[in-house]
Amino acid sequence: MEKKTVLEAKSIHKYFYNPTKAEVLKGLSFSIKAGEFVSVVGKSGCGKSTLLYILSTMDTDYKGELWIDGEPMRKSSPTYLSRIRNEKIGFVFQFHYLLNEFTALENVMIPGLKLGKYSKQELEHKAMEKLRIFDMADHATKKANQLSGGQKQRVAIARALINDPLIIMGDEPSGNLDKKNSDIVFGIFQELAKEFHQTLLIVTHDPDFAAGTDRTITMEDGKILDE
């Protein structure tokens, strides 16, 4: 059976106008199928982050076409895109973007509460389960700013998973961690891909990391070099 296409990008162009007009993405096209673990590599400044912001629907100022789960994103309203992000995309940043006003558990629950598919009790149960997978259950009631960097990143990954997203995107999710912690994060992604058939698109600088994924997209100067 042919695997479903989760994400498809067609000749994505991106320009920055400040300070001068510069074409950062020069017509990128590729697609990702369900269950694939894809990594994106390339030199610093080649446009990896820029691409990821477009794919995650946060940046809407680009040329080209983008489909997620078969739906065109190009003409959708900002509110609809918010819903897509909430429901279908889990995002993990390089810096541990957690809400410091809330506990680890609450941070994981919030996207679920926003989606409103499950009751608060069910979500609490679900969130606890995710935290347990990443060995973070003991820290569930700590405020986000009481956690170490590696712990924060694990909570962030748990949060990305809470709505069972179609795809998880990460922009150097282990880039800010030491070797031990980045190995843990990498192990988590491996496990998600293998055991849960989670679709993943991860930007990385680490060649070892890239080597362990199903497919590596190499970028250079705003273009895809080879697949």
Added chain:
Amino acid sequence: MKFQLIFDIAKALLIARWKQTLVAAVGVTFSITMFVALLGFMNGLNNLLDGLILNRSPHVRFFNEIKPNPDQPIEGFYGEGMNIIRSIKPSGGLLKIHNGGAILENLKNDPRVLGVAPKISLQVFYNVGNIDITGVINGIDVQAERSLFAFEDYVTEGNAEDLENISNSIILGKGAADRMLANIGDVIQATTASGDRFRLRVVGYYQSGLQDLDNVQSYASISTAQKMLGEPSNYMTDIQVKLNDFDQSPAFAREMGPIFGTQAEDIQMANAQFETGSDIRNMISYAVGITLLIVSGFGIYNILNMMIYEKMDTIAILKAIGFSGLDVKGIFMTIAIGIGIFGGGIGLFLGYLLSMGIDQVPFETEALPTVKTFPVSYDPKYYIIGGVFSLLTTFLAGYLPARKASSIDPVEIIRGK
């Protein structure tokens, strides 16, 4: 469900910055406190001053005025116009209201009328040693005066009832009594315009708070006045009417004056200026109250702006995990309105306490014998206005920052790290 989440996030942000929030709320509290107390105080004063006139005055007064005869003979020859030869002088006996008894009955049966009080005004000289002091004695129906005009409130010494119980008695204006050195129980002499002398027993003092009045006006029962004038018991010079609806007085005066064949003066004609005074005092207190609220509005605006600046990351994360601009706006509007409800609610309560405090402050003045402490109005109207205004200012103050927060671009924040 969704609002619950927005509310929870707003609450968490508020608690995380509770000191700043408190400062903003205290600003609102202070201005609402002052607003409510100020308006209550101003209006207490207004009501008192209005009452000074309103409670003492009939809504409509029927009387006969001494006027030249309207039918001047020259007009018979030359018609209306600028005829400057006028010869027929006022004739006597015009002060009496004809058919007074019938008019009283008629008015009492009118459904618009709350009460009627007949009155006789008579000019007298009080004989004090060699000197005569001019004065006016009002012959009144004590019961009616009491129920309609709170007459006994202004009898500062003695008993209003005694006018009816003791024959030939008088309640002297305080000013007149002081000049005559007349104590309660003393007997004074008065001479009427027609030259008859009467001995009257002083049973009390009258003090209205209006000096000019207290120097001249004194009160006797209507039958005493009739006796002094040598008139029968249906004689009266004034009929005072209180209506159920104050605002109907001009219409009522216009309608009934010609029917009774008398002059009819309504209270609004007689005191045209007093409404203006209250209106201006009201305007000033609203202006001060609203100014305070606007200042506190700027406080909220500042603090929300600061909070948004500090919480850029939070806003970016919320947007990245699927909150829309509208949700973010809702969060910050909830914070603003939360400050408004909290600060305003406490402000209303403190305003009430402050009003009660002002109410306790002694305020005794010669001019206002019935007032012992500062007058304060507790009209719920001002509390409602204060509450609505606090919500309105916080809403307006929150709107711009909230809109700014909703339009924050998460990419910019995330890339900026």
